Amino acid sequence: MGPIHLKNSTQPAPVSASVSGGTQSPLLPGRISLVDQVAQWxxxxxxxxxxxxxxxxxxxxxxxxxxxxxxxxxxxAYERLVAxxxxxxxxxxxFYVREQAPRRERRAAAPVRSKVIDVGWLARNMxxxxxxxxxxxxxxxxxxxCGGEMIRLGLRATSAFPLAQLSRGxxxxxxxxxxxxxxRKLAEIEVAATPAHVLTTTGCTQSFSLIAEHFLKPGDVVLTGDPAWSAQLGALAMGGVRVVGVPYDAHGPDxxxxxxxxxxxxxxxxxxxxxxxxxxxxxxSLASAYQILRIAEQHDMLIVEDDVYADFVPDNQAAPRxxxxxxxQRVIYLSSFSKMLAPSMRVGxxxxNPQFIEDLMLHKLLGSWATPELVERVVLHALTEGSYRRHCQRVRARLDALREPAYQRFEALGFQLLxxxxxxxxxxxxxxxxTNQLAAAGLEAGYLFAPGALFSPTQAPGTLLRINITTSDDASMLKWLMKTLEQLRAPAQ
Known part of the structure; x- marks a missing residue:
């Protein structure tokens, strides 16, 4: 699976509503032959x-x-595209999509940069x-x-502040x-801090971009998981950083x-x-966390700990940070409220340590100046009124009820849960x-899947797939998936 350059990533074309296995009228009206229509498609x-x-x-x-x-x-049509x-x-x-040879340009040689991760495909289609x-x-x-009611109440409470407060920089x-x-929230996970230790952002994506911009230069090596979140892989690759993947299994990193x-x-x-x-x-595990810190100290590595899912962990579950x-000291900690509150509430x-925060704040100032205070006030209202904690408890309870049935649905389709x-x-x-083919067919039919290649530092195609248990019980989607899996598992014709 080859790289895609994000500068060319425009809005995707409208998704066809056709379902694999059905029939439809020709794509293009007029005098264009059917062969040309299929080739153009x-x-x-x-x-x-x-x-x-x-x-x-x-x-x-x-x-x-x-x-x-x-x-x-x-x-x-396929033969014409071969030609x-x-x-x-x-x-x-x-028939397979051919790797395109890079264009030769008459200009001075540029520094070698890492391949740009194809984060745009998933991000755009989401x-x-x-x-x-x-x-x-x-x-x-x-x-x-999501926490829509909390957001509404927070906006109402914020609107009652004097105009002078709402209008200031x-x-x-x-x-x-x-x-x-x-x-206070950091103290709940036993991190001792002061306000000088904290910088707000528009979410973990911006947090990570600020960190990469400040601490990394082209040619630096960064260890990530293999798999890992594609937005982070994309940010690293765009900066010319060399990404090396650490294998994961059912228990965590190797x-x-x-x-x-x-x-x-x-x-x-x-x-x-x-x-x-x-x-x-x-x-x-606690033992793994200690070993990771020892490895980082031995090799003088910074650690960026992305804890964006912190509030999905039950209160009684051990989860060392x-x-x-x-x-x-060596760890830079990230978290956000967009996963639990709503994707549009971009507050992370x-x-x-305060010196790192000072440096990162300068990058934030030059790039986006500040996080909008209106949304910061809405998040603060949810945290201080107690509604956020209750919302987290309700969401975790609903997920507990959905999780095992969702796993079993996909296991019944022949999937193996890792x-x-x-x-x-x-x-x-x-x-x-x-799963690259599965995702491509799904997009044609109006369904969005997240193939494993998008989570790989090498973007190697394979059979892995990430599933969201809250958005995967639609009957028509499951019927389409069953039929498409049968086609993909059948011998090529």
Whole structure:
């Protein structure tokens, strides 16, 4: 699966409502032949990166059924794309998207940069208007589980403040009363801090971008999970940083591999979810956390601890944080409220030693000036009125009821669950088919899936898939998925 350059990532084309296996009228009216119509359709999908380099195109039989044309028409269309250098024919296997050779430009050689991770595909399509109930790859809670009532009450309370307060300039480090409340929240996970240790942001994505911009330079090595969250992989790759993946299993990162990779590559930084890792759902044990800190100290690595799912952990579940063991000496801690409150409530924060905070605040000032104080006040209202804690408890209870039935639904389809998370809303499955192809077919049918390649530092295609248990019980989606899996598992025609 090849790289996509984010500067070319425009809004995706409208998703077709057709369902795999059905028939439909020709795509383009007029005098264009059916062969040209199918060829143009396939070429457009290749250009949009729905079908990416190395992926197998839909089989001749499958596409003829989907498009309501003869197999001869599909073969002729595919052959034309082979002649244009877009497809590669492999006898007995099918047609594949050809890797495109890089263009040679007459200019001075530029420094070697890492491949840009294809984060745009998932990010754009999560915002493309596909309904959450048709989106097993969705990365957030559906609206019905978010804190809309808390947001409404917070906005009402904030509107009662004097106009002079609402009209003043926001504080670059963040609204002080909110930072004071965040210090109390950090104390709940045994991190000793003051407001000087805290910088508010517009979520963990901005937090991580500020950290990467300040601490990393092109050519630096960063250890991440393999798999890991694609937005972080994309931010690193865009900065020319070399990303090295640490393998994960059902229990978390392979610590022997981490130690060996740290010794080999001398990384500047380790990026890790210690709690409810995205996408595997694993939680570090206390022993593992201590070992990670020892590896970081031995090789002088900074640690960025992304704790965006902190509030999904039950109060009675042991979940050690690296920041609590290290007390913000080597560890930079990130968290956010957008996962639990609502995706639109872009309020997160960084906790680190005060000198780091001063440096990161300068980058924030130059890039975005400040986090909007209005949304900071809304979050503060939810935290101080007690409604946020009750909301977290309700959400965790609903997830507990949904989790096992969701796991069993996908296991009944032949998926293998890798680990069995006891909290959160994500599941990491082996689907037994090429999930790049599954995601491409799903997008054509109006469904959003999150293939495992998007969570890999190498973007290697494979059979892994992230599933959101709150958006994966739609009957029509499950029916489509069952039929499509049968087609993908069948021998190529």
């Amino acid at each position: 396939a070429e457009q999908r290749i250009a949009e990166r729905v079908f990416q380099p190395g992926m197998r195109m839909p089989s001749v039989r499958e596409l003829s059924l989907q498009r309501g044309v003869s197999r001869f028409t599909v073969v002729e 244009r250098g877009l497809l590669l024919a492999r006898p007995g296997s099918g 915002l493309s208007g596909i309904a959450p109930e048709r989106s097993p790859g969705f990365g957030s809670l559906p609206a019905s589980m 926001a504080q670059a480090q963040g609204y002080l009363p909110l930072r004071e409340q965040l210090v 610590l022997k591999a981490m130690a060996a990779l740290a010794a080999q590559h001398k990384p500047r930084m380790l990026v890790i979810n210690s709690v409810l890792h995205n996408p595997t759902g694993t939680v570090l 690296l920041a609590s063991l290290d007390q913000l 924060y960084i906790a680190a 680990g069995r998370p006891s909290a959160g809303f994500l599941g990491w499955f082996d689907a037994g088919v090429d």
